[in-house]
Amino acid sequence: MGSNNQNGDVLGQEFTQNVIDSMGPKTSPRLREVMTSLIKHVHDFAREVQLTTDEWMAGVQLINQAGQMSDDKRNEGQLFCDVLGLESLVDDITFTAATKSTNGLTASAILGPFWRQDTPHRDNGTTITFDTPSDGQVVYMHGKVTDVDTGRPLQDATVDVWQASTNGLYEQQDANQREHNLRGVFHTDAEGNYSFYCLKPTPYPVPTDGPAGKLLEMMDRHVFRPAHIHLMVQSKGHKPLTTQIFDKDCKYLKNDSVFAVKDELSVEFVPRKGDPEAALELVYNVTLAKAA
């Protein structure tokens, strides 16, 4: 019996192999691969740190609390992974696997928990900031979406953008912002161009009232995300891109609480002249890779 305790030694690799071998023949090959590795690493972790039942149960309770706090507006399980760098890592794995060459290709970053499926489509040149706060700076953001290999402009690509307000809250977290404030889907024109007015992003803390916040506190870590704008760019026949762009001058650029920053995603906001609607401007071009 693989689950024996042998002469007082802690249950070892034989026990772990027994758990792995319990998977039946109808397990899909991919699930078998994933669960085999997961079981090995979880067991090795427990043995390595000599995890006690009390510590394990404290972890179970944190995870149960994360589920209990999650709903269609909040995903605490995701945030829990984010503060451990896991979403950034799987995003990078997925992005690297999906693209043969990253040379010149716009880099990806994590989706995060605040994207919405039902964001309204808006016209180029219009705004996404409808409840502009008094401490907010308006930015005219525009750029071109092109194919990374041919340089050809991509017409009718969708640029889905979302950002928090200066109080650190996305509209679904904040009763004082109207529905769909600071989010919109734009379509590129024949030259591949998109444009809109938005806010200069500001740093904000991740939600700290749940188990992820508790874990951050126990790890003596700060809770801030550097100032960023979320983008999801899609064009027919191309790999979709989910990314974030970061204010290069933000103090949290080098220690993002969810580890999403990549050097090539930092951008510079510059003064804009002659536009009464915006004090700042940001040009951001996006390249997409062809779908396999």
Add this chain to the structure above:
Amino acid sequence: MGSNNQNGDVLGQEFTQNVIDSMGPKTSPRLREVMTSLIKHVHDFAREVQLTTDEWMAGVQLINQAGQMSDDKRNEGQLFCDVLGLESLVDDITFTAATKSTNGLTASAILGPFWRQDTPHRDNGTTITFDTPSDGQVVYMHGKVTDVDTGRPLQDATVDVWQASTNGLYEQQDANQREHNLRGVFHTDAEGNYSFYCLKPTPYPVPTDGPAGKLLEMMDRHVFRPAHIHLMVQSKGHKPLTTQIFDKDCKYLKNDSVFAVKDELSVEFVPRKGDPEAALELVYNVTLAKAA
């Protein structure tokens, strides 16, 4: 910046070290040890299987659902760990660490999610089966609690027992069983003896209506636990023992769905003569180690 994506390679050990190094100086040494190992193993797992964002998000949703199903009568996060062998492993680690010698010492097994803190204390020789089902066989179970080193009987040790009925349900899961049916706390007498009437245990499936059941199905595994009785034995000045004893003839003895079986915990139910209350008998003696 440790979180760079370097020339198209997947985020590697430098990224992982950056996440670990984000822990501040006020992190407790034990939490730092546990989180360092956890972050390393979780990242290595993701890289090893090239985990995609879709697969990771499917895992997050399973974990969130586990939390949402959990309440004071059910702990689905715990069950999720159990079917991966984790509770058995941490129980074994904790038990081995707590006892210098396991020679002759009663082995531990997992607590499971059905223990209750408010179980009534009952007199020796009384019963815990108040709603005996027609297919149930009553057992007179008795034994002695002694110190493992001296062999001395331990007086006023508590023997907390709980078991499922033949329908596979514990009383808190079953509206047809009265409160605290099939559970009780007994106190050993001056000779260290305890005794009570209970049911011969029968195999039952773990709950399959949640994400743990879904995972078992995906892994093509059966869902049964071998027939067992739960025991928690405590005596002043001794290490508390949580264990389970298993019917040696049960067909699931070698492939428990939660991997709790140890050879030394299998027991034999024998016919009992001259007792109109019970057709079977089980003698089970328990040894405890002195507290450190």
